[in-house]
Amino acid sequence: MNITKRDEAEQCLACAMSIGEQLLISGAEVSRVEDTIRRVCMAYGASRVDVFSITSSIVTTMYCDGFSPCTQTRRVTGISNDLNRLDELNQLARRICAKRPAPESIQEDLAKIMEESRYSFPIQVLTYALISGAFSVFFGGDVKDMVSAALIGVLLKCFESFVKRETENTMFTALLCSAAGGFLANLAVRAGLGNHADLISIGNVMLLIPGIAFTNSLRDFFSGDTITGLTRFVESVLLAIIIALGFALPGFLF
Amino acid sequence: MSEIIQLAAAVLGTLGFAVLFNIRGKKLLFAALGGLLVWGVYLIAAHITANEYLCGFLASVMLTVYAECMARVHRTPVTVFLVSAAIPLIPGGALYRAMDCLLRRDWEGAADSGSYALLFAASMSAGITLTTVVIRSAWKHFRKERRM
Incomplete structure (x- = not known):
């Protein structure tokens, strides 16, 4: 799908932000987080995406043709290395860029990844x-x-x-x-x-x-x-x- | 003999941290193997030169090459192998000793261990960053040529 309305853009941005947030918590580098969010937003047809992230916060503004730009921020707390989750989130982001699924199905996939546990x-x-x-x-x-x-x-x-x-x-x-x-x-x-x-x-x-x-x-x-x-x-x-x-x-x- | 024991300890330590970082399946084995390789390179370099920072730099170059290759083989982010296989090199012991000396008001010891930890981490970072840049641009170039 391609975005045509503002609330669709906000939904897509929210998904991208959730993935970025979880990447950051799982121990990804800041540059990877910024890159992933930008790629996901661009895949849905944004004309320009500005992402700024530090270890405790992410700010993204997404510009699309036809309506005003939307901005979202996330406060990120607690970083723990979980490289398995990082790997799966990365795969999810790649899949999103290739197939551009609806935001609802992204939320489902994300929830599935979050359920996976650590070693006993x-x-x-x-x-x-x-x-x-x-x-x-x-x-x-x-x-x-x-x-x-x-x-x-x-x-x-x-x-x-x-x-x-x-x-x-x-x-x-x-x-x-x-x-x-x-x-x-x-x-x-x-x-x-x-x-x-x-x-x-x-x-x-x-x-x-x-x-x-x-x-x-x-x-x-x-x-x-x-x-x-x-x-x-x-x-x-x-x-x-x-x-x-x-x-x-x-x-x-x- | 002591070097073989050190290598074995490095592998087991790396394996332990790989489990703590929740690496799964076959990748666990390759992370531990990376630890062995990295510490092996460090020990070999230590035979050739007395400069520990140079040894750290060379070992980090090896680490990054290994991590980039493994990431492409296993189709995972480079971070997975870069973080786990670096474990034997991480100057955690020196960082601890520096702070310990600081608390005992042993300023000289604190300066020694502290500068060692800082410079060693800096030479590791230099090795990793430099190698990453070289490999990424070489890879991009290679793929562009193949497409033509």
Whole structure:
């Protein structure tokens, strides 16, 4: 279908914005989000589309011949990496550009994508153990450090899901989790389970530290998205300070 | 020997993060393989040059080439492999140490680790951005020629 009326244009724009919003939440780069929204709107016959996005907001104005332009904005909160969803949203956007379905069917497809779940809780717990153990060895820990880091990883995942149920503040969650991690690492060394508290901790640190956001912020600078880069840079450095503080806190107890 | 252990740890760490990022099916395996490849290139480069930033740059070039190829093979966005296979390179440990030193008022250590984390991330970003630009324009050129 091609747009002929203003309310049709608004419906199409809303669909494009929803896809862009979900892409951003799933961890797509800002340039991909802007590009996807522009392509979808252009596919429905817009004469010009202006998209501006940063990590927390998207603004789009769509110009069509025959009626006044329409603008929509979205406030985006909470970014979590879900690369499977990103992949499916990308496929959906490609399908829309090729076939131009009615907005109602896009909403259905989008709802279907949103329903798909993540890996189950037990698998995520095992993954935490795997990552902690692997990075403890990666930074030079021995077998005993690896085992205790993996065990602490299991406890951390359970603790984290409990804390996340109570509060939505990421900084506070990170502080509590890292304090628990530091405490358990010191405890493990005291109990003779591990040898080096710092090498056990580093495995657990890697679960929490925003290293990817930090690297991506520099990538944003290089590709010209300065505001996004600045936001992500400040966020990741602040979070890193909080995590370091959390892991240092139990040191006063021992 | 220690390098083989490091490689194994890098693969398992990458696999773990790939699961956390909800990568599914066969792609999980290729993400982990990417981690192995990237850390392998880093270790080889570390044998040739003592400059860690250059090693990081070369490994990121390899990472981007791998991610772009895999994205075309599996028909997914490049981000899927670019984010997951980069895991062994990410200077998260240095970032943590910098903040830890900062809290202990060890200014020298903070400056050392902090500048390392920043410069390493910058050299990675430079490698990724540069390679992406080169590959994309080469690909565009190639497809245009084939159409003619």
